[in-house]
Amino acid sequence: MPAWLPSIAYPPARDDGYWTPITSTLDWCEENYYATPYSAEIVNSLTNLLFIALAFRGLRNCYAHGHDRIFALTFVGYLVVGSGSFAFHSTLKYPMQLVDELSMIYTTCLMFWATFEHRRAAPVPLLLGVGTAALAVFITFYYHYLQDPSFHQNAYAILTAAVLLRSMYVMEVSIRPHYRKQHEAHVSKQESDGVSEREKQEEARKDKRDRDIVGKMWILVGTGLSVFLGGFVIWTLDNAYCSTLRKWRHEVGLPWGILLEGHGWWHLMTGVGAYFYIVWGIWLRHCLNGRQDEYELAWPSLLTSLPSVVKRKAAPPPPLPATTNGVNGHVKRMC
Structure with a gap:
């Protein structure tokens, strides 16, 4: 450690913390109870505060801008994920x-249902809801029976991949003008021949708008997925090289060793990636409902801000036409 960079030595890990004994089937690379007897893994616990903050941000946005209730419920699930992870890493208890x-x-099952049931005729949404609930119950009991973390990780990965791929397909087919028009090929040629010039201009405006939207959506998806997968890579390295990382932490001391807590980075990066995905789902749903002119993505800076979907501000009314009154050439406004 450079002499000019101040640090303090790591306190020794303890096995007599407040929540002992450990009953969880997992114990991560962060050493236990070294900072406080009241939290088994202090960094892994505190990094979950980002989930909680983003959940409240998302809920506030849902209620302020009238997003579908399923997304408010998804943010509640996102809040439970962060709170549960905080409790898990603090206690290392199996419950x-x-x-x-x-x-x-x-939470992923909620997004699964919301993605696949949209615009389905009855009774498909109900049957899909029952099937998704049954799948969640099966995963719960089978995981509790196996107590094998790899089963949970694989189930979560499969559900997430299914939702992502389906959403990408729907985005392209239903919004991008080229594929949307192919999908709507049932419109007759006679109807298209009878379109006025003004209607053609409006159609061209909508096509440009939708191409811009799809482009922005891909940036949103790509950014969120990159951050999420980056967190997964760091988490994998944290598991594979735990002994080396612990040695490095003790060499650099506190607080710098905190930067080598890979599972904490996993929390931060997956929290941001999952938030991006929910925001994308909200915007996609509004676009599928034909409300592109009512909602837009607010994302001032790619690197320094987080996106949200907001109602567009109403455009100012066009200026009233001017006419002359025929006296001295003065101009009057029509009232």
Whole structure:
């Protein structure tokens, strides 16, 4: 450690913390109870505060801008994920582990249902809801029976991939003008021949608008997915090289060793990636409902701000036409 960079030595890990004994099937690379007897993994606990902050941000946005209730419910699930993970890493108790891991499954199941049921005729949404609930129950009991973390991780990955791929397909087919018009090929040639010039201009405006929207959506998806996968890579390295990372932490001391807590970075990066995905889902739903002119993505800076979907501000009314009154050439406004 450079002499000019101040640091303090790591306190020794303890096995007599407030929440002992450990009953979880997982114990991460962060050493236990070294900072306080009241939190088994202090960094892994505190990094979940980002989930909680973003959940409240998302809920406030849902209610302020009238987004579908399913997304408010999804943000509630996102809040439970962060709170459960905080409790799990603080205590390393098996019940809290279940809250952490199963809330991830349930929240993804909500997005799964919202993605696949949209615009389906009855009774498909109901049957899909029953099937999704049954899947969540099966995963719950089978995971509790196996107590194998790899089963949970695989189930979560499969559900997430299914939702992402389906959403990408729907985005392209239903919004991008080229594919949307192919999808709407049932419109007759006679109808298209009878379109006025003004209607053609409006159609061209909508096509340009939708191409811009799809382009922005891909940036949103790509950014969120990159951050999420980056967190996964760091988490994998944290698991594979735990002993080396612990050695490096002790060499650099506190607080700099905190930067080498890979599972904490996983929380921060997956929290941001999941938030991006929910925001994308909100915007996609409004576009599928034909409300592109009512909502827009507010994302002032790619690197220094987080996106949100907001109602467009009403455009100012056009100026009233001017006419002359025929006296001395003065101009009057029509009232």
